[in-house]
Amino acid sequence: MTSVLIAQKADSFVTEKISSVDLQYGGIPGDLHFGLTKRAxxxxxMYKRGTEILNRRQISIVSAEECAIIAEEMDVPKILPEWIGANIVVSGIDHLTKLPAGSRLIFPSGAGILCEGENLPCIHPGHVIQKQYPNKSNLAARFVKAAMGLRGIVGMVEHPGMLHTGDQAKIFIDS
Amino acid sequence: MTSVLIAQKADSFVTEKISSVDLQYGGIPGDLHFGLTKRAxxxxxMYKRGTEILNRRQISIVSAEECAIIAEEMDVPKILPEWIGANIVVSGIDHLTKLPAGSRLIFPSGAGILCEGENLPCIHPGHVIQKQYPNKSNLAARFVKAAMGLRGIVGMVEHPGMLHTGDQAKIFIDS
Incomplete structure (x- = not known):
């Protein structure tokens, strides 16, 4: 794991790097997406908009390598995990985005995150990327296309605990 | 949905038919497997035995048709959903057990269950089946083999609400 990040501003999904996080049931306390439940x-x-439902999207995990591929596809120098609202950046995991739902990431503290599947790209992070590169055109829509299958996964906290930058996570793939 | 069932005895996973259940976050109140968390x-x-973890196994759902196939494979007249600890019995869904994790069952009340994948068969329900058919041999082990891929799914309550016998559920398959 190369970084841990948090979205602490109420009006933005953009995250900032921190040195460690204390994972709790529901996610990262203080993060925009924290909660055992969320609004549909x-x-x-399948639910009426605004219905309270279980929050499967507590944590956003991206791969440094996949972010680099998205950047290359979009012909921009880089895509920072912060811009796309990532909470955890991993490297050295092949095809993170294709990790099946039900798989786990287990950290040295014992903390565990349950993979709830691919985070399908939407346009909002594309707008953030566009602002970084004002001389490029159509980046928001291009992000949605380029990031398909590469934008990482979402997950739920299965067991609480600390995560630190540089932690080595173990992956248990659900087959 | 043909039946709803509950395991109300503290010492047994065997369920009993009831006419309706009030699904809550965590499962069916009063059921053996109810809880937002469980012990690993x-x-x-990947967790030390007894560690408190998120409970993905709140609800057991089986298919009437798949139970019939298991019974045929085991050469017994029938396998009641009660014996294998089912909370919900559905019929008319092809290959329920193969429903991908992340799929949903949505009920007329609005209640929703999030599929957390195949319930891999273990020996305990096999022992219950063996007791029903004392003249047959080796049914416990035969259940584990025969029920692979047919023993239904487990799930979490995504949105609370009532379920009634005879409800028609909508299935949203996560691809």
């Missing part, structure tokens, strides 16, 4: 939105069309 | 066991070898 466009990603949960 | 043999199914979660």
């Amino acid at each position: 939105g466009a990603r949960e069309p | 066991g043999a199914r979660e070898p």
Whole structure:
């Protein structure tokens, strides 16, 4: 794991690097997406918008290597995990985004995150990327296309505990 | 949905039919498997046994058709969902056990269950089946083999609400 990040501003999903986080049931206390429940939105069309539902999107995990591929596809120098609201950046895991739901990341503290599947890209992080590169055009829409299958996963805290920058996580793939 | 069932005896996973259940976050209040958290066991070898973890196994759902196939494979007249600790019995869904994690069952009340994947068969329900058919041999081990891929799924309550016998559930398959 190369970084841990938190979205501490109420009006933005953009995250900032911190040296460690104290994972709790519900996610990262103080983070925009913290909570055992959330309000249903466009990603949960089977519920009326605003319905309180279990929060499967507590933690956003991206891969440094996949972010580099997205940047290359979009012809921009880089995409920072902060811009796309990542909470955890990992490296050295092949095809993180394709990790099946039900898989786990287990950290040295014993903390565990349950993979709830691919984080399908939406346009909002694309707008943040566009602002970084004002001389490029159409980056928001291009992000959605380029990031498909590469934008990482979302997960739930299965067991609380500390995460530190530089931690080595173990991956248990659910087959 | 043909039946709803509950395991109300503290010392047994065997369920009994009831006419309706009030699903809450954590499962079915009063049921053996109710809880937002559970203790890690043999199914979660990445945690030390007894560690408190998120409970993904709140609800057991089986298919009437798949139970019939297991019975045929085991050469017994029938396998009641009660014997294998089912909370919900559905019919008319093809390959329920293969429903991908992240799929949903949505009920007329609005209640929703998030599929957390296949319930891998273990020997304990096999012992219950063996007791029903004392003249047959080796049914416990035969259950584990025959029920692979057919023993239904486990899930978490994503949105609370009532379930009634005879409800028609909508399935949203996560691809």
